[in-house]
Amino acid sequence: MRNTFLIFRRDYLGYVRAWGFWLSLAAVPLFMIIGGTFALFAAKSSPVRYYAVVEPAAVYADAIEGEFALNDEDASQQARDLAANMDLSPEQHAALQAGNAAPPRKFIRVPAPADSIDDLRPYLMGHRLVSGPLGDKPLFAVFIPSADGKDLEYWSDDVNVGALRATAANAMRRLARQQALSEAGLGSDFLDRVDASALQVSAHRIRTVADQTTTGSEVTMADRAPVFVAGGLAYFLWLMIFSIIQYLLMGTIEERSNKIFDTLLTSVKLTELLAGKLLAVFAVTSTMMLSWGLFAFGASLFATSQIPGGASLLSPFLAAFANPAIIIPGLISFLLGYVMYGMIFMALGSLCDTIQEAQTLLSPMMILLMLPMFAIFIAFQDPGSPIIDIASWIPVFTPFLLILRMPHDPPLWEIVAQMLIMALTALAILWLATKVYRAGAVHGAGIGDLGGVFKRMFRRKR
Amino acid sequence: MRTPPLVMTQVTKRFGAFTAVSDLSLEVPEGAIIGFLGPNGAGKSTSLRMALGVMQPDSGSVSLFGKPPEIATLKRVGFLPEERGLYKKMTPRSSIEHFARLKGLSAQAARARANELLDTAGLGDFKSTRISKLSKGMAQKVQILSTLAHQPDFLILDEPFSGLDPVNQQVLEDLIRAEHARGATILFSTHVMEHAERLCDRIVMMARGRKVFDGTLDDAFGSLGRGARIGVTEGFDLAAALEPRGFEAHRAPDAGQGDAWRILLPRGTGAQDALRAAIEAGAPIVGFAPEEARLRDVFVSLVGEADAAALVESEAGEAA
Numbered sequence: 007m008r009n010t011f012l013i014f015r016r017d018y019l020g021y022v023r024a025w026g027f028w029l030s031l032a033a034v035p036l037f038m039i040i041g042g043t044f045a046l047f048a049a050k051s052s053p054v055r056y057y058a059v060v061e062p063a064a065v066y067a068d069a070i071e072g073e074f075a076l077n078d079e080d081a082s083q084q085a086r087d088l089a090a091n092m093d094l095s096p097e098q099h100a101a102l103q104a105g106n107a108a109p110p111r112k113f114i115r116v117p118a119p120a121d122s123i124d125d126l127r128p129y130l131m132g133h134r135l136v137s138g139p140l141g142d143k144p145l146f147a148v149f150i151p152s153a154d155g156k157d158l159e160y161w162s163d164d165v166n167v168g169a170l171r172a173t174a175a176n177a178m179r180r181l182a183r184q185q186a187l188s189e190a191g192l193g194s195d196f197l198d199r200v201d202a203s204a205l206q207v208s209a210h211r212i213r214t215v216a217d218q219t220t221t222g223s224e225v226t227m228a229d230r231a232p233v234f235v236a237g238g239l240a241y242f243l244w245l246m247i248f249s250i251i252q253y254l255l256m257g258t259i260e261e262r263s264n265k266i267f268d269t270l271l272t273s274v275k276l277t278e279l280l281a282g283k284l285l286a287v288f289a290v291t292s293t294m295m296l297s298w299g300l301f302a303f304g305a306s307l308f309a310t311s312q313i314p315g316g317a318s319l320l321s322p323f324l325a326a327f328a329n330p331a332i333i334i335p336g337l338i339s340f341l342l343g344y345v346m347y348g349m350i351f352m353a354l355g356s357l358c359d360t361i362q363e364a365q366t367l368l369s370p371m372m373i374l375l376m377l378p379m380f381a382i383f384i385a386f387q388d389p390g391s392p393i394i395d396i397a398s399w400i401p402v403f404t405p406f407l408l409i410l411r412m413p414h415d416p417p418l419w420e421i422v423a424q425m426l427i428m429a430l431t432a433l434a435i436l437w438l439a440t441k442v443y444r445a446g447a448v449h450g451a452g453i454g455d456l457g458g459v460f461k462r463m464f465r466r467k468r
Numbered sequence: 469m470r471t472p473p474l475v476m477t478q479v480t481k482r483f484g485a486f487t488a489v490s491d492l493s494l495e496v497p498e499g500a501i502i503g504f505l506g507p508n509g510a511g512k513s514t515s516l517r518m519a520l521g522v523m524q525p526d527s528g529s530v531s532l533f534g535k536p537p538e539i540a541t542l543k544r545v546g547f548l549p550e551e552r553g554l555y556k557k558m559t560p561r562s563s564i565e566h567f568a569r570l571k572g573l574s575a576q577a578a579r580a581r582a583n584e585l586l587d588t589a590g591l592g593d594f595k596s597t598r599i600s601k602l603s604k605g606m607a608q609k610v611q612i613l614s615t616l617a618h619q620p621d622f623l624i625l626d627e628p629f630s631g632l633d634p635v636n637q638q639v640l641e642d643l644i645r646a647e648h649a650r651g652a653t654i655l656f657s658t659h660v661m662e663h664a665e666r667l668c669d670r671i672v673m674m675a676r677g678r679k680v681f682d683g684t685l686d687d688a689f690g691s692l693g694r695g696a697r698i699g700v701t702e703g704f705d706l707a708a709a710l711e712p713r714g715f716e717a718h719r720a721p722d723a724g725q726g727d728a729w730r731i732l733l734p735r736g737t738g739a740q741d742a743l744r745a746a747i748e749a750g751a752p753i754v755g756f757a758p759e760e761a762r763l764r765d766v767f768v769s770l771v772g773e774a775d776a777a778a779l780v781e782s783e784a785g786e787a788a
Binding site: 023268273274 | 517520521522523539542543545547549551553554555556557558566567569570571611614
C-alpha cells in the first residue's frame with residue numbers, strides 16, 4: 007500500500023507540476039467566463055435600431071408592431087411557465103404575472119422621413135439621421151409596398167440582420183389570414199378561438215396509488231432530473247476515459263524510454279506500480295474535472311441566487327445525485343469502467359518506445375471510444391430500445407449504459423448480473439494487461455512485434 | 469554461518485532458441501566484492517536480472533538472503549541497472565529521495581540522506597536542478613547515489629563504469645571500496661578487466677551464457693601459467709613454427725606493430741627459451757616481452773580466441 011502511494015504521489019506530482027496541467031485546469035473556466043461574458047455582452051450591446059413603413063394607412067406597420075407584441079407575450083409566458091416550477095412568494099408570482107418578462111425590444115418604428123426609396127437612401131446609408139425615442143440615429147430598414155401591391159419590399163444597408171424581416175413576414179401572413187377570415191365572416195380571432203378550444207395533451211407519470219396520493223401524477227423536473235444526472239455521469243465517465251488516453255500512453259512511454267522499469271521492479275511489485283500509476287492518472291483527471299465541476303456548480307449557484315426562487319431549479323438535480331439507487335450503481339460502473347479502459351491504455355503504452363508509435367495507437371483507441379459515445383446518445387434518447395438492452399450486456403458498453411438505465415428502474419437481477427460481468431471483465435483485463443505490461447516493460451516487447459508480445463506475455467513471472 | 473546474500477543454482481534462461489544463460493551456479497558470500505566478467509552478450513545482465521527476480525529462470529533456483537527474490541528482501545539490495553534511467557523532470561534530490569523511500573526510508577530520513585549524498589558527491593549545487601539539465605556523467609552519478617541511498621546490505625551493479633570518464637571511474641571505484649568498508653557485499657558486472665583486477669577479491673567469468681571461471685584472482689593467474697609475448701611481422705604463423713620446439717602459441721590482442729602472440733611456457737622453461745626457439749625457427753621478430761599476467765589473458769586462455777575477440781570489441785566500444 008505504501009509503495010502504491012509513493013508511485014501515485016510521484017506520478018501525480020509529476021503531472022500537476024507540469025505547466026500544461028494548470029493551463030488545462032484554467033482553460034475551461036476561462037473559456038466559460040469569456041464565452042459567457044461575450045454572449046452577454048453581445049446580447050446587451052446589440053443596438054436598438056429604427057425602422058419605418060412607407061404607407062398612408064399604417065396597416066402593415068400596425069401588423070408588424072402587433073407581431074412584436076405577440077413575440078413579447080410568448081417570451082413572458084415562457085418565463086411564467088419556468089417560474090411555475092420555482093419556489094416564489096405569492097408577491098413575486100403576482101409581479102411576474104403583471105409585468106413584462108420579455109427582453110427589451112431591439113427594433114423601434116419611427117415615422118418614415120420620405121416616401122420614395124431614392125429620398126430614403128441617405129437615411130438608410132447613414133448620411134442623414136432620423137429622430138426617434140432614443141434620439142437621432144440612422145434608419146436601419148424601411149418597408150415599402152411594391153407598385154403592384156403584391157410585395158412588401160424590405161430595404162436595408164445590412165441585410166445580414168434578418169430578425170426584422172422575419173417578424174414582418176410573420177406579421178404579413180397573420181394579416182392575410184385575418185383578412186381572409188373577416189371576408190368569410192368568421193371574425194379575425196376565429197383561429198385563436200379554435201386553437202384555444204382544442205384538447206390539451208398533458209403528461210402524467212404513472213405511480214403507485216400511495217405515491218400518486220402524496221406527489222400527484224404531473225410530470226415535473228423531479229421526474230426528469232435523474233435522467234439528466236445519469237446522462238451527465240455517463241458522459242463524465244466517457245470524457246474522463248477520453249482524457250486519460252494521453253496521460254497513460256505518455257506516462258508509460260516516459261518510463262520505458264527512460265529505462266527505469268528494472269529499478270522500479272526491484273523496489274515495488276508490478277501490481278503496486280500499475281495501481282499507483284492508474285490512481286495517479288485518475289486523481290489528475292478527477293482534479294481537473296472536479297475543479298471544472300465545482301466552478302460550474304459555483305456559477306450555477308451564483309446564477310440561481312440572482313433569480314428569486316432560483317435555488318428550487320437546482321434541488322431536483324441535487325436530489326437525483328443523492329439518490330442511492332442511481333448514484334451507487336453509477337459510481338461502481340464508473341470505477342469499473344475506468345479500470346477496464348485505463349488498464350487497456352496503460353498496457354498498450356508499455357509497448358511503445360516513442361510518441362510516434364503511441365500516436366499510431368490513438369486512432370484505433372478513438373474509434374473504440376466513439377462506440378460507447380454513440381451508445382450513450384441512443385440510450386439518452388430511448389433507454390428502452392432493444393439495441394441498448396443488448397449493448398448493456400457487452401462489457402465495453404456496460405459502464406455507460408448501466409448508469410443511463412438506472413433512472414428507468416431496470417430489474418434488479420439485470421443490474422447485479424451486469425455488474426458481475428463488468429467486475430469479471432475488469433479482472434480479466436487487469437490480468438491480461440499486467441501480462442502485456444510485463445512483456446513490454448520487462449522483456450522489451452514492442453507494438454511492432456505482436457507475436458513476440460504474445461510469447462513474452464505467457465512467460466513465468468515473479 | 470550467515471546466509472549468503474545470493475545463491476544461484478543451475479540457472480538457465482532461454483529466449484526462444486537462444487540460450488542466454490546456461491546452468492549457472494553462483495554463490496556470493498557476505499562481505500565479498502565479486503566481479504562478474506565477460507564480453508557483451510555473455511549473459512551477465514540476464515543473470516543479474518534473474519538474481520533480482522525481475523526475470524524468472526526457465527530452470528534452476530535463485531535465493532536472495534535465503535529466500536526467493538521478493539520485494540521484502542530486495543529492500544536490502546541496491547541495484548544499478550545496465551540501462552540507466554531516471555525521471556528526467558525530477559531533481560536529483562527528489563529522485564534520490566523517491567527511490568530511498570521506495571526502499572523503506574521515511575520521508576525525513578530519505579531527504580536527509582539525499583542531501584548528504586549529493587553534498588559528498590560534489591552535486592550540492594545541483595540538488596534542485598532538473599535531471600534533464602544535468603550532464604550525462606552527473607545524471608549517472610545521481611543514479612548511483614539513488615542505488616546507495618538506503619545503505620543496502622548487498623549492492624548489485626550492472627556495468628557501473630560504463631559511460632563514465634576516467635576521473636569519475638576512479639570516484640566510483642573509491643565509492644565501491646567505501647561501501648565495502650561499510651560492510652556491504654558487492655557484485656558488479658563489467659567487461660573491462662582492469663576494474664575487476666583493482667577491486668575484486670573474487671571473479672566469475674562468463675562466455676556465451678556459461679560460467680567459465682569462478683575463483684580468486686590468485687586462482688585466475690595460477691590457472692594461466694607463465695608466458696611471454698612475441699611480436700612478429702604480419703602473417704607469420706608463430707604457433708606452427710614453435711610447435712615442433714615444444715612451445716604453445718596463441719594469438720594475443722594486438723599491441724603495436726605486427727601480430728602479437730602469447731607463448732605458454734612449459735614447466736622448467738623461461739621466456740628467454742621461447743625467444744631463442746622463435747629465432748631458431750626463423751620468425752621475423754619485431755617485439756618481445758616476458759609476460760606479466762592480466763585477467764584478459766586468463767579470459768583468452770579460458771574461452772579461446774573467438775570469445776576473446778568479443779571481449780576486445782566490448783572494451784573498444786566502451787573506450788569509444
